[in-house]
Amino acid sequence: MVSPVPPTPVPSPPGAGRVAVVTGASSGIGAATATRLAAEGFDVVLAARRLDRLQELAGRIGGRALALDVTSAESVAAFAAGLPRVDVLVNxxxxxxxxxxxxxxxxxxxxxxxxxxxxxxxxxTQALLPxxxxxxxxxxxxxxxxxxxxSYEGGASYTAAKHGVHTLAETLRLELCGExxxxxEIAPGMVRTEEFALNRQGGDADRAAAVYRGVAEPLxxxxVADCIAWALTRPHHVNVDLLVVRPRAQAAQHKVARLES
Incomplete structure (x- = not known):
């Protein structure tokens, strides 16, 4: 008599049982990240000011939509109070x-x-760190x-702020060493999304489109969501301190290959 072959166990998805908060999840990289993490099995909490957009996306991916204005201490406190568990924060x-x-x-x-x-x-970060x-x-x-x-010419308000984010990540890593x-930190270069350049150019669609003109394949x-998911699903003793990701056409801030029109 042949013994039955036991069924091959189905492995759990990498994020199974983990709660991931994604801020700025109503569009662009945030929306893509929420979608990807949900596919990886995370219980995703989508956070942003535009609750209507969040709810539509949350319904499609099986996540939870919660309003959050990161510029308001009251909004952040109320948001954190509604989350009994958080395993991942994507700022x-x-x-x-x-x-x-x-x-x-x-x-x-x-x-x-x-x-x-x-x-x-x-x-x-302060509110969710506990x-x-x-x-x-x-x-x-x-x-x-x-x-x-x-740094580069034009828009120093953004480069200065993102330098602040970089040193914030570096400092927090030092302070949490041993915990x-x-x-x-994921540091993207040129990424074409529906809103980033448009917001930066004050809603001028032509100037926004010019940022990417002639670039064969911007990110x-x-x-970027793929990189984020990869970093978060490494074994937990593996820390990806900094991952810089650019399109192949961009070798540096000032070195971008553009096709002739």
Whole structure:
């Protein structure tokens, strides 16, 4: 009599049982990251100000939509209070709001850039850090930028803010050394999304399109989400300190291959 062959166990998806918060999840890299993490088995909490967009995406991927304004301490506190468990925080909320030279810059644009990119990130990280520590295997991931590593002309409000995000990640990693919380930074170069360049160019669609004109294959949001998912699903003793990702056509901030029209 032949003994029955036991069924091959189906492995659990990498994120099974883990709660991942993604800020700025209503569009672009945030929306792509929420979608990818849900596919990896994470219980995804989508956070942003535009609740209607969040709810539509959350319905499609099986996540939870919660309103969050990272520039408001009250909003951040209420958001954190509604989360009994957090294993992963993807600090993605951010943006660029001008492309002005320093001599012509509007200080209000600088204030907005630092409020969203830097102070908002600090608020959310502080609020969720106790839960991340309590998880026993927490992850804080910062979506930075190559603008946080190399300066360039125009839009110093953004490059200065992203330099702040970079040093925030570096400092937090030092401060949490020896604890069971990883600190990861993903720094994308040129990424074509539906809103980033448009917001930076004040809604001017032609100027926004010119940023990517002639570039054969700029990165898209899903490319960055793939990197984020990869870093978060490494064994927890493996810390991806900094991952810089650019399209092949971009060798550096000032070196971009463009096809002739």
């Amino acid at each position: 993605n909320a951010g943006g660029a709001f001008d492309a002005a030279a320093v001599a012509d810059a509007d200080p209000d644009s600088w204030t907005r850039s630092f409020e969203v990119n830097v102070l908002g990130t600090v608020r959310v 839960a991340l520590r309590a998880s026993g295997a927490g992850d804080v991931l910062f979506v930075g930028s190559t603008a946080g590593l190399v 069971s919380v990883r600190v990861i 898209v949001a899903e490319d």
